[in-house]
Amino acid sequence: MNNILIIEDEVKVSEVIKAYLQREGYNVHCAAKGYDGISLFNKINFQLVILDLMLPDIDGEEVCKIIREISDVHIFMLTAKVELSDKIEGLNIGADEYLTKPLSPRELTARVNALFRRVDSNKVTILSYDNGRLKIDKERRSVQVKGKYIILTPNEFDILYTLASNEGKVLSREQLIRNIYGIDFEGSDRTIDAHIKNLRKKIEDNSKVPKYIITVVKIGYKFGSIRDSKQ
Incomplete structure (x- = not known):
């Protein structure tokens, strides 16, 4: 079972995403703060991180950088920022996808499923x-x-x-x-x-x-x- 970490301070948003992903069979963990997310990441082997950029304790960009120092895990960034320069910056610091809010949970789930289909087809054990x-x-x-x-x-x-x-x-x-x-x-x-x-x-x-x-x-x-x- 693939483990997914959601780092999102809007609890209602993370709970909706979690519910959709769990219905697809994923094991989902949530953190409302950046440092809590980093702590969870270091305890569990995650295959995907869904990361909001606007967090109460540390910028999502910094969380991404910290995770990228130790792992090549897939990272989806969620943000209300829609400027092209913001998207480019997010991709440059290590995000695999940069998704703007409001985002349909069905679309996000479809993107997650597509990611793991690609990963599973090239999986090295x-x-x-x-x-x-x-x-x-x-x-x-x-x-x-x-x-x-x-x-x-x-x-x-x-x-x-x-x-x-x-x-x-x-x-x-x-x-x-x-x-x-x-x-x-x-x-x-x-x-x-x-x-x-x-x-x-x-x-x-x-x-x-x-x-x-x-x-x-x-x-x-x-x-x-x-x-x-x-x-």
């Missing part, structure tokens, strides 16, 4: 590297190295999948912490380093000369291999 030497199965949360299953902790898997699904993109420790632990995490960002060290021992041929999890000095980490095939 297993990421494979080096002719199958390393396989990461998102649905089963399992990892194989040279055909053997490797035991990872939940946090180790989340870090590995986050880096692999953001192939080639450098992620800071802070970005990884937001994605794995949420914005309320109060520990040291060096916690990530400890997990990376353990991951390298489990998946690399030589943990001192890694080919998958690459350190980018003074910035963070990136995934250093290319998928066997783009699916």
